[in-house]
Amino acid sequence: MLDIAKTADRKRLSVRGVTHSYGGQNAVSDVSFDVEAGEIVALLGPSGCGKSTVLRAIAGLIHPKAGNIILGDDDLANVSARARGIGMVFQNYALFPHLTVAENIAYPLACQKVPRAERRARVDEMLSLVRLHGYGNRLPRELSGGQQQRVAVARAIAGSPSLLLLDEPFGALDRALRFDLQVELLHLQKTLGITTLIVTHDQEEAQSLAGRLVLMNKGNVEQIDTPMAVYDRPKTLFVNAFIGQANILNGTVDRLDAEATVISLPGEQSLVLPRRLNFTPGSNVAITFRPENVRLMPVQSQNSLAAKLTVSVPLGPSLVHDLVMDDGTGLRSSEVRGPSTHIPEPGTTLFAEIDTSRCHAFPG
Ligand SMILES: Nc1ncnc2c1ncn2[C@@H]1O[C@H](COP(=O)(O)OP(=O)(O)OP(=O)(O)O)[C@@H](O)[C@H]1O
Numbered sequence: 001m002l003d004i005a006k007t008a009d010r011k012r013l014s015v016r017g018v019t020h021s022y023g024g025q026n027a028v029s030d031v032s033f034d035v036e037a038g039e040i041v042a043l044l045g046p047s048g049c050g051k052s053t054v055l056r057a058i059a060g061l062i063h064p065k066a067g068n069i070i071l072g073d074d075d076l077a078n079v080s081a082r083a084r085g086i087g088m089v090f091q092n093y094a095l096f097p098h099l100t101v102a103e104n105i106a107y108p109l110a111c112q113k114v115p116r117a118e119r120r121a122r123v124d125e126m127l128s129l130v131r132l133h134g135y136g137n138r139l140p141r142e143l144s145g146g147q148q149q150r151v152a153v154a155r156a157i158a159g160s161p162s163l164l165l166l167d168e169p170f171g172a173l174d175r176a177l178r179f180d181l182q183v184e185l186l187h188l189q190k191t192l193g194i195t196t197l198i199v200t201h202d203q204e205e206a207q208s209l210a211g212r213l214v215l216m217n218k219g220n221v222e223q224i225d226t227p228m229a230v231y232d233r234p235k236t237l238f239v240n241a242f243i244g245q246a247n248i249l250n251g252t253v254d255r256l257d258a259e260a261t262v263i264s265l266p267g268e269q270s271l272v273l274p275r276r277l278n279f280t281p282g283s284n285v286a287i288t289f290r291p292e293n294v295r296l297m298p299v300q301s302q303n304s305l306a307a308k309l310t311v312s313v314p315l316g317p318s319l320v321h322d323l324v325m326d327d328g329t330g331l332r333s334s335e336v337r338g339p340s341t342h343i344p345e346p347g348t349t350l351f352a353e354i355d356t357s358r359c360h361a362f363p364g
Pocket residue numbers: 022023027045046047048049050051052053054201
């Protein structure tokens with residue numbers, strides 16, 4: 001077992017009702033979530049939704065207007081950024097350019113007044129951990145972007161922080177390298193068991209790294225759940241559209257009984273959902289479903305919608321079809337491609353058969 005794993009101090013992070021504004025404009029409102037000791041959670045949402053503001057408040061770089069941040073048993077309100085025991089990694093590496101790799105990694109240890117010999121041993125351990133053994137004497141500019149980011153990770157964990165914060169850590173790297181570093185980070189986090197919060201706007205990154213996601217939109221938390229639950233049971237239309245792909249049909253509740261709800265759609269089409277929705281007749285609803293829950297058929301059946309094929313695109317193992325309905329609403333269907341999969345001609349009218357048991361309904 002690694003030395004650092006023995007000394008890692010697992011703490012639970014609790015964010016309670018954090019609210020912050022810049023110049024009167026609320027950037028985050030009443031944000032609450034927990035990261036259990038040793039857990040990895042992703043804060044996910046579109047640009048400007050307030051993710052970095054939450055992270056900065058946890059790190060102690062800003063003081064939120066309201067709310068509490070509790071790490072372990074300590075409320076951090078009166079604890080300085082430096083004394084919080086938090087390791088941070090930013091997108092732009094932020095290594096000290098005039099210090100060598102080893103000096104960069106040793107920096108937090110020097111601040112903690114760790115004796116020189118112990119510092120040297122810890123730096124060596126960190127270099128092996130991030131697979132940069134032998135690079136200690138180089139300057140940051142003599143490393144690739146991926147290597148620099150590994151040094152940033154090593155520096156963040158060298159001081160055995162009780163919390164690791166990562167702000168878009170791999171945003172500047174190309175896709176393949178990002179994936180490699182994500183796998184490495186996951187391995188490292190599991191080995192060390194550091195409570196970790198990662199901020200990203202990349203849903204694939206969030207889903208591959210985190211056990212739970214905190215979905216933010218316009219300064220508010222919309223849902224906190226596992227990646228699969230967020231995908232399968234989105235609580236809001238925003239979450240449904242932000243995670244994965246979603247077809248959205250705007251319609252009106254026509255009639256409902258105990259077992260079914262009939263939705264009228266533009267162009268005299270309709271859809272029967274096999275359950276009673278919590279809406280009154282006449283309500284506007286947005287019905288959503290994933291492309292993989294749509295099958296294209298040559299003939300009409302119940303719960304199929306007529307649409308014209310615009311394009312079919314092979315994407316690795318699947319085939320994605322884009323269609324347009326008479327009223328201009330777009331539809332997307334995807335299927336697993338086999339050796340005999342037939343690709344229809346663009347312009348063909350097809351019938352999109354929707355698995356209505358997988359549809360979600362939100363206020364329109
Ligand atoms: N220093 C600042 N002064 C004024 N407004 C700010 C400041 N920092 C952030 N904001 C505003 O607060 C809101 C939230 O910003 P924040 O950086 O937290 O979002 P984000 O989700 O991290 O975005 P991104 O993914 O683009 O980094 C935005 O509307 C932003 O314009």
